[in-house]
Amino acid sequence: MPYCYKCGVKLEDGVKVCPLCGAIFPDDTLENYFSEKIKNKNDQNICVDTNNIKNHDKNNIEENIKNNSATYPYYSNLPGYKKHLVIFEILSVSLLIVVASLLVINLILDSTISWSKLPSITIFLCWLISTVVIFFLKKPALIGLFTTIAVSLYLVGLDSLDLQIDWSIRIALPIVIISSLVGFFLTTVTIKSKLKGLNIAAYFLLGACLICITIDITLSYNFIKIIQLSWSRYVCFAVIPVSIFFLYIHNRFSKKFPGTRVFRM
Structure with missing residues (x-):
């Protein structure tokens, strides 16, 4: 020994x-x-x-x-699953300290729990999402699904604080669902792409355009009862040409950079 x-x-x-x-x-x-x-x-x-x-x-x-x-x-010598447990423990303790501090400050200032409810619920949401990411890091589909459900319930809960549900169903949920679908599509494309370069940046820019269009349409329909594009079209005019240029550069030069024959140098 x-x-x-x-x-x-x-x-x-x-x-x-x-x-x-x-x-x-x-x-x-x-x-x-x-x-x-x-x-x-x-x-x-x-x-x-x-x-x-x-x-x-x-x-x-x-x-x-x-x-x-x-x-x-x-x-550093721990196996992978024990490292995840250590990270989970540190995260849980740190967030618990933050929540306890908020509640104590709220009690000292107002002698009741009032404004500390909102940040406490938000921290709890972050803890749930972080926990799923820690233990299911290799399952992005499960992480995305859980995050979508958790954020949707969180927004509905915020909307119900005044004892009625209004904007969460009409505005928040459509934006969250479309954003989640775009994120799932971008993740799938990124994983399945054999050559990762400017094409990934182009896909993310196009996804951001789609999210902007969704937000613009949702807001216009709920406030003026008309489906129209206002500010999002300017975003598209600026982003789409850049995305097309990135895709051109990637498809043109991904396999072999052109030499003197292409540019006749």
Whole structure:
């Protein structure tokens, strides 16, 4: 069984970081060297002096410590799912502290819970979405679906604070649904694109145009009862030519950049 070269504690096989002092072990040869050296000691309180280690071993230790740039070695050695749990724990505790602070400030100032409800609900929504992203990072479709549902319910909840539901159904939900569909389409196109370049930027610009058109039509229909394009058409006039140019550049030069024959240089 190997021992730590700094504090002398017994270690399990394959351990690269001492759980007591945080020392980093560079090679298996060093572990065997330190184990044999410690076993020859008769005192139970064993402490290996690094000044007596061979220069070659000391150089290996210093080089390994320099190469290990991890600020928290325990976290860096954790498997993926445990890292997700650590991130979830840190996120939950930090947001809980923020919510508790808001509630306490609200109670101190107003002796009741009033304005702190809105930021608390918003923080809770962010926590839900972040949790889904942390645990289902490799399932973008599930993340998008959950985010759409969560945001829709959040907007309906905000609308119902005055005990009636009005703008959330007529204005907010259509915009959220169209934006989610555009986001799903852009994600799918980005993943399936074999060559990722200016074409991705063009797709996102066109998606932004579609969202602007949706917002413009929704607002005009609900306020003046007429479907028309006002400010969104200027956005389209500015963005669509740029998107077409990006697609042209990508399709023209993606495989091989033209040489002197194309430009006759």
